[in-house]
Amino acid sequence: xxNEKHTRKEIIDERLIEAGWLVGDPSQVVEEFDIVxxxxxxxxxxxxxxxxxxxxxxLLGKDGKPLAILEAKKTSVDAAIGREQAxxxx
Numbered sequence: 001x002x003n004e005k006h007t008r009k010e011i012i013d014e015r016l017i018e019a020g021w022l023v024g025d026p027s028q029v030v031e032e033f034d035i036v037x038x039x040x041x042x043x044x045x046x047x048x049x050x051x052x053x054x055x056x057x058x059l060l061g062k063d064g065k066p067l068a069i070l071e072a073k074k075t076s077v078d079a080a081i082g083r084e085q086a087x088x089x090x
Contacts, residue, residue: 003074004056004072004073004074006074007072007073007074007075008056008072012056012057012070012072016029016057016059021059027060027064028059028060029057029058029059029060030057030058030060031056031057032054032055032056033054033055033057033058033069034054035053035054035055055069055070055071055086056070056071056072057069057070057072058070069086070086071083071085071086
């Protein structure tokens with residue numbers, strides 16, 4: 001069983017590279033992308049992470065705008081959980 005870190009490095013990074021993405025180039029692939037959730041609802045967050053979520057990867061287009069969000073999970077977790085988590089980032 002792989003943990004999330006191994007899943008990312010051994011599976012996701014390799015598949016992104018095979019697909020032509022330059023993992024490590026922040027103009028193409030951003031890792032641990034900070035997403036501010038409902039910034040109009042909270043003026044000042046009570047903790048550093050309140051109002052924030054982090055996607056594992058965001059793939060950027062040539063214009064720098066997000067094309068896709070990738071959420072990694074360890075191999076023992078159902079992929080549907082990651083899919084639902086990524087949907088919350090819209």
